[in-house]
Amino acid sequence: MTPLALIAEDEAAIAEILDRYLVREGFRTARAQDGQVALDLHALLKPDILLLDVMLPRLDGWAVLGEVRRRGTTPVVMMTALDQDIDKLQGLRMGADDYVVKPFNPVEVVARVQAVLRRTAGLSPDRVIRQGKLEVDPVSYLVSVRGDDGLRPLDLTLTEFRIIEFMARHPRRVFTRGELVDACLPGEEVLERTVDSHMSKLRFKLKAAGLDDVVRGVRGVGYRLDVR
CATH class of the missing domain: 3.40.50.2300 (Response regulator)
Known part of the structure; x- marks a missing residue:
């Protein structure tokens, strides 16, 4: 409709x-x-x-x-x-x-x-998203990693949050850089390669919290959230 x-x-x-x-x-x-x-x-x-x-x-x-x-x-x-x-x-x-x-x-x-x-589309934007040890709260703009000692919140920028939230809603789907720019940096004058910079910082923060290789690069295509 x-x-x-x-x-x-x-x-x-x-x-x-x-x-x-x-x-x-x-x-x-x-x-x-x-x-x-x-x-x-x-x-x-x-x-x-x-x-x-x-x-x-x-x-x-x-x-x-x-x-x-x-x-x-x-x-x-x-x-x-x-x-x-x-x-x-x-x-x-x-x-x-x-x-x-x-x-x-x-x-x-x-x-x-x-x-x-x-x-x-087709999703409830205020529902906490759980993918493996990763938790994304769209209302409080908070991303946390679940460990033996409970939830560990990540200190993310707004763009990093938008990227991880968007990908967490579509786990294991591969996104091109252009798709990530359109969905997570709308209206901004950025190059697609700018996504690589945001991804590098996001992966570093995830790794520091105990989630290594969760955001994977797919050669010649883009990125995928690979949670277990």
Whole structure:
């Protein structure tokens, strides 16, 4: 079924542009001009994804995000003029799946929406993922390794977390570098070889926690998560 995107944005011009670009890419759309209407439409329509502005009338984006997360697992892309890392971290810690800063390119926003839907398709994004000794908690953005003395959390960057979460949802599948860029670094101007740098650091941290050779390189293709 054609995915439904709910656009919660009080600036009509921005909402119109996003609507037009999403429809062009095959989405159905609905719009809300304030936070309360966004929650009402979310409950009524059960959209596949929510594009959520932070500075909304009546209820702001943080309040809407909190209620949406209490209700379930609808993917959320936050949209805001705020450009501070702490704002981005707040959104991610509260359960947002991605974050774009205004002014933005609508093509980039659509690409991020598509990437989020690929990551979460058919999966519950708030469920702890367990693969062998590896545990990934998408809500707290925490990756841990289970040992004889309990869980040992890893100190990962956001990109490293996105990579291991994405791969943990599809164990033993081989991903090309391009697929990992699209899914885990959406909208960023990076070379595919940048993935190798992130993978090297991620493998080092996993090995230090007792998981060696969990992320394996596949010559001429990309990478695979090989857990036992």
